[in-house]
Amino acid sequence: MTPLWVVGDVHGAYDSLRSLLLGAGLIDHDDAWHGGPSHLVFLGDYLDRGPRGMDVVRLVRRLEGQAPATGGRVTALIGNHEVMFLAAQSFRAQDPGDTLGFLDYWRSNGGQNSDAAQVQVTDLDWLRARPALAHAGEWLLMHADSPFYRRLGRSVEAVNRSVHALLRSPDPKLWSTFLNHFADRFAFTDTDAQAVATGLLGTYGGARVVHGHTPVYVLNDELGLDTDMDEPLPITYADGLCVAVDSGMAYRDGAGFIVRLDDVGVAQTVALGTDLGDF
Numbered sequence: 001m002t003p004l005w006v007v008g009d010v011h012g013a014y015d016s017l018r019s020l021l022l023g024a025g026l027i028d029h030d031d032a033w034h035g036g037p038s039h040l041v042f043l044g045d046y047l048d049r050g051p052r053g054m055d056v057v058r059l060v061r062r063l064e065g066q067a068p069a070t071g072g073r074v075t076a077l078i079g080n081h082e083v084m085f086l087a088a089q090s091f092r093a094q095d096p097g098d099t100l101g102f103l104d105y106w107r108s109n110g111g112q113n114s115d116a117a118q119v120q121v122t123d124l125d126w127l128r129a130r131p132a133l134a135h136a137g138e139w140l141l142m143h144a145d146s147p148f149y150r151r152l153g154r155s156v157e158a159v160n161r162s163v164h165a166l167l168r169s170p171d172p173k174l175w176s177t178f179l180n181h182f183a184d185r186f187a188f189t190d191t192d193a194q195a196v197a198t199g200l201l202g203t204y205g206g207a208r209v210v211h212g213h214t215p216v217y218v219l220n221d222e223l224g225l226d227t228d229m230d231e232p233l234p235i236t237y238a239d240g241l242c243v244a245v246d247s248g249m250a251y252r253d254g255a256g257f258i259v260r261l262d263d264v265g266v267a268q269t270v271a272l273g274t275d276l277g278d279f
Helices: 014-023 053-070 080-090 102-108 113-118 121-128 147-151 156-166 172-182 193-204 216-223
Strands: 004-007 039-042 073-076 133-136 139-142 208-211 235-237 242-244 257-261 266-271
Touching: 014 053, 014 257, 014 266, 039 053, 039 133, 053 073, 053 113, 053 121, 080 102, 080 113, 080 121, 080 172, 102 172, 133 156, 139 193, 147 172, 147 193, 156 172, 193 208, 216 235
Parallel strands: 004 039, 039 073, 139 208, 208 242
Antiparallel strands: 004 257, 133 139, 235 242, 257 266
């Protein structure tokens, strides 16, 4: 089986991400692809909160271009923070007074002026082209732990077409509605969690869901789990149908992990604070 590695929300924590990718053997000391035939998945939210969001974007873009040379692959989804950023950038010229509120919404959710100052047209084009959903083997890959994707289409392809069209729309109401729905979370924590997860998998395909969006220590509290989250780890829940991998690496010093998935769940976790070897 091709090694499948998944990274949750990075939020500008470039140094933490680099350490984790080195520890997993996916990049070398020059930050070039070293993962051979591995499939590396990023679940979105590259920007905001932390100081080096644009560096994260460019690292992911570079690895995406390099991986195929060794039979590898990088899949990079869009997260709600990329949509916030794109909204702030897209409407800036026609709404200099921010009457629409997109700039304020982005900044109030951790938007970094340094990212806006560094962004280039090619970065914006790449962000707009990100898929919202994807598959890797039997895994359904999604950013948010929310069923809102069903509002956008009844197949992975239809959802991605809807998102790509919306991110080029001049209609601020469409953007506002999309952002509001994309902020939803906790879809798989209620008593009907298994039914919600099964419904999404029935619609979009796959046997299990892996998502980011909600930090695992927040999800741990929501689920009422008796788990020590001083060193956050991935959470498998909803009767084994869902795996949460937002490690909160931009929120807590020393926090962060990436996971390797097999057909049935988490096969390996590489976390900051563990022995990552000599790199």
